[in-house]
Amino acid sequence: MKVSLGPVLFFWSKQKIYDYYEQMLQTPVDIIYLGETVCSKRRELSTAEWLELGKHLAASGKEVLLSSMALLMAESEVSTLRTICNNSSLRVEANDLSAVQLLSEKKLPFVCGPSTNIYNGRTLQVMQRKGAFRWVMPVELSGACLKSILQQAQTLGFSDDIETEVFSYGHLPLAYSARCFTARHRNLPKDDCQFKCLDYPEGIEVKSQEQQQLFNLNGIQTQSAYVYNLLGQVAEMKAMGVDIVRVSPREQGTEEIINRFKAAQNEVLNEIPLNDDMCNGYWYAKPGMDYIAG
Numbered sequence: 001m002k003v004s005l006g007p008v009l010f011f012w013s014k015q016k017i018y019d020y021y022e023q024m025l026q027t028p029v030d031i032i033y034l035g036e037t038v039c040s041k042r043r044e045l046s047t048a049e050w051l052e053l054g055k056h057l058a059a060s061g062k063e064v065l066l067s068s069m070a071l072l073m074a075e076s077e078v079s080t081l082r083t084i085c086n087n088s089s090l091r092v093e094a095n096d097l098s099a100v101q102l103l104s105e106k107k108l109p110f111v112c113g114p115s116t117n118i119y120n121g122r123t124l125q126v127m128q129r130k131g132a133f134r135w136v137m138p139v140e141l142s143g144a145c146l147k148s149i150l151q152q153a154q155t156l157g158f159s160d161d162i163e164t165e166v167f168s169y170g171h172l173p174l175a176y177s178a179r180c181f182t183a184r185h186r187n188l189p190k191d192d193c194q195f196k197c198l199d200y201p202e203g204i205e206v207k208s209q210e211q212q213q214l215f216n217l218n219g220i221q222t223q224s225a226y227v228y229n230l231l232g233q234v235a236e237m238k239a240m241g242v243d244i245v246r247v248s249p250r251e252q253g254t255e256e257i258i259n260r261f262k263a264a265q266n267e268v269l270n271e272i273p274l275n276d277d278m279c280n281g282y283w284y285a286k287p288g289m290d291y292i293a294g
Contacts, residue, residue, distance in 0.1 A: 121152025
């Protein structure tokens with residue numbers, strides 16, 4: 001079982017990105033996903049610079065992939081996607097079906113990201129036949145649903161041909177919109193957002209009128225307010241046949257989180273202290289913001 005580091009979902013400065021990944025090279029993380037998956041206006045690093053960073057990280061022995069965007073809304077974004085899919089250096093995590101189509105036409109192996117919405121074994125088989133060598137379970141699915149999909153894959157005879165990855169720590173990416181909520185929060189139009197996402201390196205917390213945490217706004221992306229934490233479910237996932245657990249980058253403490261998940265895979269469970277902002281309800285088919293002790 002491996003630990004992966006998902007793409008940075010927030011908007012950070014170029015230097016902060018470079019410094020962050022230099023730190024990640026010192027951790028036991030096995031797989032690193034790079035690139036912009038949320039908003040094409042976040043151009044601190046160009047596609048060419050992401051590729052160069054990926055080659056640098058891959059030289060250390062890590063598996064490195066380039067992730068595509070989850071929501072395409074302009075021809076310029078499609079053009080960037082083509083550049084990503086045509087690169088000869090890194091394999092790609094496809095986060096929408098246009099990426100799947102481009103990569104399958106080229107007969108290139110790829111990862112189906114969590115936003116490709118795979119909900120049953122038959123759909124997973126279609127993706128595997130198109131070239132997927134790994135898939136990331138949609139974040140809202142339960143452990144029981146995942147077990148069912150993996151059993152279907154075994155029955156259909158392709159379970160050994162595709163790896164399974166589960167988003168296991170971080171703010172859950174729940175939805176994408178054509179509207180930028182960060183710009184709206186600052187009373188700015190989306191086309192003149194002034195890159196205000198840089199002011200919120202871990203998003204904008206949204207509370208109800210009763211002051212309950214509801215969401216985390218990240219540009220056009222709506223995330224869970226609570227941090228999803230499946231550390232206590234690592235043994236269950238391992239027994240189920242999950243190959244990789246994904247940690248989503250956070251501004252502080254990512255190294256410690258990676259170390260905890262690595263230890264849990266070796267059955268050394270050092271529980272991340274439970275704060276009020278943790279959740280795992282989806283895993284148990286409960287409301288996502290719930291936390292159920294494993």
